[in-house]
Amino acid sequence: MRKHRILITGASGLLGLNTALEAAKEHQVFGQVNSQRLNTTAFSVIQADLLVPGAIQRLLEHTQPDWVIHCAALANVDLCETDPQQAQQLNSEVPGELAEYVARGGARLIHVSTDAVFDGQVGDYREQDVPNPLGVYARSKLAGEQAVAASNPQAIIARVNLFGWSLFGKRSLAEFFYNNLSAKKPCMGFTDVFFCPMLANDLGMVFLKMLEAGLSGLYHTAGSQCLSKYEFGMQVARRFGFDESLVIPTSVEDSGLTAARSPNLTLRTDKLVHALGEPLPNVSTGLEKFYTQYQQGYPQQIRRLVA
Numbered sequence: 001m002r003k004h005r006i007l008i009t010g011a012s013g014l015l016g017l018n019t020a021l022e023a024a025k026e027h028q029v030f031g032q033v034n035s036q037r038l039n040t041t042a043f044s045v046i047q048a049d050l051l052v053p054g055a056i057q058r059l060l061e062h063t064q065p066d067w068v069i070h071c072a073a074l075a076n077v078d079l080c081e082t083d084p085q086q087a088q089q090l091n092s093e094v095p096g097e098l099a100e101y102v103a104r105g106g107a108r109l110i111h112v113s114t115d116a117v118f119d120g121q122v123g124d125y126r127e128q129d130v131p132n133p134l135g136v137y138a139r140s141k142l143a144g145e146q147a148v149a150a151s152n153p154q155a156i157i158a159r160v161n162l163f164g165w166s167l168f169g170k171r172s173l174a175e176f177f178y179n180n181l182s183a184k185k186p187c188m189g190f191t192d193v194f195f196c197p198m199l200a201n202d203l204g205m206v207f208l209k210m211l212e213a214g215l216s217g218l219y220h221t222a223g224s225q226c227l228s229k230y231e232f233g234m235q236v237a238r239r240f241g242f243d244e245s246l247v248i249p250t251s252v253e254d255s256g257l258t259a260a261r262s263p264n265l266t267l268r269t270d271k272l273v274h275a276l277g278e279p280l281p282n283v284s285t286g287l288e289k290f291y292t293q294y295q296q297g298y299p300q301q302i303r304r305l306v307a
């Protein structure tokens with residue numbers, strides 16, 4: 001494989017950091033961060049607030065990427081509800097502007113979107129199904145997809161769901177279950193919310209294959225296995241040998257969460273499987289790797305990157 005110059009935005013986040021660490025094994029990676037300082041030799045860290053006028057253009061001029069993977073976002077669903085203006089700027093306007101500059105410079109772009117663009121009433125969604133986002137986060141992400149498609153039709157728009165180890169150990173659902181269960185604390189597992197998550201590291205590697213294959217357009221880039229959040233919690237408990245009875249089966253209706261959640265966000269991935277000519281990673285192998293990473297001290301290694 002040819003070594004590419006890859007710019008990864010949001011390289012301090014759950015997806016961006018794990019993607020940057022995977023990509024850096026084969027490529028020259030530039031990882032953009034905003035408020036978080038990172039100390040790593042794996043890739044070049046660049047500080048930039050993408051909301052500052054001119055920042056996107058400067059970042060691209062400075063890094064001269066072949067490929068761009070745009071992971072930066074306001075991805076905290078409840079924070080989006082309290083700050084809709086920032087959600088609109090970061091999740092809708094920034095992607096459009098970035099896509100336009102990337103198109104001008106001739107690089108290839110993956111814009112990361114979400115399964116939450118659907119209302120989850122039906123499930124088993126294909127790319128051609130009509131989205132119906134609930135809540136500020138989902139609406140701002142759908143507007144971001146539309147802005148990217150309008151300004152850069154060659155871009156890949158990847159709707160994802162993911163889990164993995166993050167910088168402070170609190171960003172992903174797998175960490176939520178790990179943190180509670182390892183402390184012997186009971187935790188809610190929704191029996192009526194379904195999703196198809198992929199390990200962040202696997203997702204990063206799928207992104208590289210999509211770029212290598214020269215794909216463009218909208219792709220459901222989800223795990224090949226779908227399950228309820230309760231079942232996901234049970235699988236975490238089983239793999240780590242925690243007390244399974246601490247995962248309390250709960251309806252999302254009784255959860256008291258601020259932002260509206262879509263109940264069935266299962267995605268069909270046939271289009272991507274066909275395009276890549278191989279199956280996508282599933283949640284069981286992903287959780288197996290998540291456990292292996294734990295045994296090998298990966299969460300601590302990541303934590304040491306905090307400058």
Ligand SMILES: NC(=O)c1ccc[n+]([C@@H]2O[C@H](COP(=O)([O-])OP(=O)(O)OC[C@H]3O[C@@H](n4cnc5c(N)ncnc54)[C@H](OP(=O)(O)O)[C@@H]3O)[C@@H](O)[C@H]2O)c1
Pocket residue numbers: 009010011012013014015016032033034035036037048049050051070071072073074075076090112113114115141160161162163171
């Ligand atoms: N997590 C999930 O389960 C999930 C599910 C579906 C889709 N997604 C999508 O996946 C992508 C990555 O999500 P994530 O969970 O990895 O997010 P995350 O952990 O919250 O990370 C967000 C990243 O965005 C950066 N950022 C925030 N404001 C910025 C600004 N003004 N300028 C530049 N960078 C800024 C942050 O930088 P600093 O920390 O340095 O400030 C951080 O690196 C997002 O597009 C999200 O919508 C995530």
